[in-house]
Amino acid sequence: MKWEVVIGLEVHVQLSTKSKIFSGASTAFGAAPNTQTAVVDIALPGALPVMNRAAVDKAVRLGLALDATVNRKSIFARKNYFYPDLPKGYQISQFELPIVEHGKLSIQVGDAEKVIRVTRAHLEEDAGKSLHEDFHGATGIDLNRAGTPLLEVVSEPDMRSPEEAVAYARALYTLVTWLGICDGNMQEGSFRVDANVSVRPEGQTEFGTRREIKNLNSFRFLQQAIEAEIQWQIETLEDGGRVQQATVLFDPDRGETRAMRSKEDAHDYRYFPDPDLLPLVVSEALIESIKADMPELPGQMKARFIADYGLSAYDASLLTAGRAIAAYFEAVAKATGQGKLAANWVNGELAARLNRDGLDIAACPISAERLAGLVARIADNTLSSKLAKQVFDALWESELSADAIIERDGLKQVSDVGAIEKMVEEAIAANPKAVEEFRAGKEKALNALAGQVMKASRGKANPAQVQEILRAKLA
Amino acid sequence: MSLTHEDVARIARLARIEVSGAEIEAVSADLNRIFGLIEKMNAVDTDGIEPMAHPQDVSLRLRDDEVTAADRRDAFQAVAPQVEAGLYLVPKVIE
Numbered sequence: 202m203k204w205e206v207v208i209g210l211e212v213h214v215q216l217s218t219k220s221k222i223f224s225g226a227s228t229a230f231g232a233a234p235n236t237q238t239a240v241v242d243i244a245l246p247g248a249l250p251v252m253n254r255a256a257v258d259k260a261v262r263l264g265l266a267l268d269a270t271v272n273r274k275s276i277f278a279r280k281n282y283f284y285p286d287l288p289k290g291y292q293i294s295q296f297e298l299p300i301v302e303h304g305k306l307s308i309q310v311g312d313a314e315k316v317i318r319v320t321r322a323h324l325e326e327d328a329g330k331s332l333h334e335d336f337h338g339a340t341g342i343d344l345n346r347a348g349t350p351l352l353e354v355v356s357e358p359d360m361r362s363p364e365e366a367v368a369y370a371r372a373l374y375t376l377v378t379w380l381g382i383c384d385g386n387m388q389e390g391s392f393r394v395d396a397n398v399s400v401r402p403e404g405q406t407e408f409g410t411r412r413e414i415k416n417l418n419s420f421r422f423l424q425q426a427i428e429a430e431i432q433w434q435i436e437t438l439e440d441g442g443r444v445q446q447a448t449v450l451f452d453p454d455r456g457e458t459r460a461m462r463s464k465e466d467a468h469d470y471r472y473f474p475d476p477d478l479l480p481l482v483v484s485e486a487l488i489e490s491i492k493a494d495m496p497e498l499p500g501q502m503k504a505r506f507i508a509d510y511g512l513s514a515y516d517a518s519l520l521t522a523g524r525a526i527a528a529y530f531e532a533v534a535k536a537t538g539q540g541k542l543a544a545n546w547v548n549g550e551l552a553a554r555l556n557r558d559g560l561d562i563a564a565c566p567i568s569a570e571r572l573a574g575l576v577a578r579i580a581d582n583t584l585s586s587k588l589a590k591q592v593f594d595a596l597w598e599s600e601l602s603a604d605a606i607i608e609r610d611g612l613k614q615v616s617d618v619g620a621i622e623k624m625v626e627e628a629i630a631a632n633p634k635a636v637e638e639f640r641a642g643k644e645k646a647l648n649a650l651a652g653q654v655m656k657a658s659r660g661k662a663n664p665a666q667v668q669e670i671l672r673a674k675l676a
Numbered sequence: 677m678s679l680t681h682e683d684v685a686r687i688a689r690l691a692r693i694e695v696s697g698a699e700i701e702a703v704s705a706d707l708n709r710i711f712g713l714i715e716k717m718n719a720v721d722t723d724g725i726e727p728m729a730h731p732q733d734v735s736l737r738l739r740d741d742e743v744t745a746a747d748r749r750d751a752f753q754a755v756a757p758q759v760e761a762g763l764y765l766v767p768k769v770i771e
Contacts, residue, residue: 225744234762239745255741276729285766341763474729482735
């Protein structure tokens with residue numbers, strides 16, 4: 202049987218505010234336990250929450266960027282459950298009326314583009330952290346994270362493969378870091394993904410039973426976890442079993458998903474409007490001021506790169522994965538007037554080298570200006586692609602400009618017809634066998650001759666010219 | 677609609693309130709009287725009326741994003757039953 206996969210994602214985006222969503226305690230990561238807690242965060246009786254303006258601004262910013270409805274009035278609700286790292290006994294969240302609804306986000310998988318609908322995004326507070334080891338049978342509670350502002354972004358079940366799910370998560374990641382509303386530090390939990398996964402026989406309209414994979418904090422784990430979950434669900438169904446709705450965790454070491462022990466009452470949160478918080482009103486003036494302050498968005502920039510520089514949609518989406526890489530590419534393209542060539546070098550050699558050394562574009566040892574110097578010399582035929590790679594290596598290792606390296610290492614491509622003719626004649630004289638073979642119709646023999654010329658020129662002869670002159674001399 | 681004893685036991689469990697077998701009868705009667713009130717309200721025609729989340733017609737006050745809270749861990753933890761290495765200790769919550 203052919204199976205169709207259905208995936209929806211819930212992403213917890215930690216908003217990059219200085220203070221917590223409802224208190225004046227710091228949100229900085231890594232402080233000594235419980236040193237960043239105010240009376241609201243530890244739930245002292247009588248302590249009242251006061252909403253952080255910056256969290257509202259950031260939520261509105263994402264809402265506008267997702268082309269969503271920003272509700273002029275939204276409501277905070279209490280989500281009730283008992284756990285020691287949630288001292289109030291409820292999490293303040295938004296339920297019936299979230300701040301953002303009905304958005305959409307465009308993704309790129311290979312050559313295909315697809316629009317994923319965003320159901321809603323709501324403001325809420327994070328819980329504290331439980332440490333289960335090393336306390337002789339007790340659990341240690343650190344409430345520094347309690348009250349950190351989160352925006353939970355919920356998609357429609359619009360994705361049909363692990364690749365689409367990862368592309369959506371990446372596109373959302375790009376957007377929130379692009380807008381500067383999230384620091385994007387996934388190791389520290391600033392961007393956490395839950396994936397709802399189900400399968401159904403192809404052609405069936407109703408959804409299968411879904412299981413929710415919790416707390417994935419890397420794109421690689423997201424992909425692996427969904428793949429493992431799909432395989433498990435299909436095997437279970439094909440063996441005549443049933444999938445039961447459950448929450449599961451991904452074990453990256455074993456490459457499998459495992460159901461958490463489910464409590465029958467676990468999902469009865471008994472939401473109700475929080476009487477401590479009045480309705481949140483977003484004014485037209487606020488929306489207008491945020492609109493006026495919006496940067497060019499990745500989707501818009503991608504379309505512009507395609508139109509202005511003739512890039513493929515795939516290349517353009519790689520180059521708009523972050524603001525820094527986009528700015529870098531555009532600086533090279535503008536300085537050289539060679540958009541396509543600049544894109545090839547940034548997405549090709551440069552990306553591979555950054556990846557090899559585990560570097561971010563911000564820490565790239567070659568400035569956009571220096572790469573532009575290289576691209577310009579390729580464009581004007583000073584460098585063959587082979588020599589260009591040599592210059593690129595030298596750029597990576599030094600502070601010199603491409604021109605200085607070409608000068609220093611004598612890497613200028615030789616396009617002087619007289620000089621090349623001389624080397625071609627020498628090669629012909631030294632390789633009578635290859636000449637004979639070529640004249641007998643063996644095309645490949647020409648490459649052997651061309652190789653001799655390139656060797657004699659120490660790689661500097663213009664390869665196109667070498668071929669041309671060889672053919673002329675042998676004709 | 678009215679609540680069964682099982683409903684009451686479940687609500688009590690969710691709220692972490694201990695209700696003994698003997699008390700369930702009385703608590704059920706109380707809760708069902710409240711349900712009676714809700715039934716009455718449900719009977720009112722509310723078509724076209726915007727749901728009200730808060731009785732006052734004012735909106736949420738916002739504060740600027742500034743760190744104003746000092747570290748008062750020692751004072752807070754002075755009233756905690758058990759602390760270690762800056763953490764509050766609670767009975768183990770996972771096996």
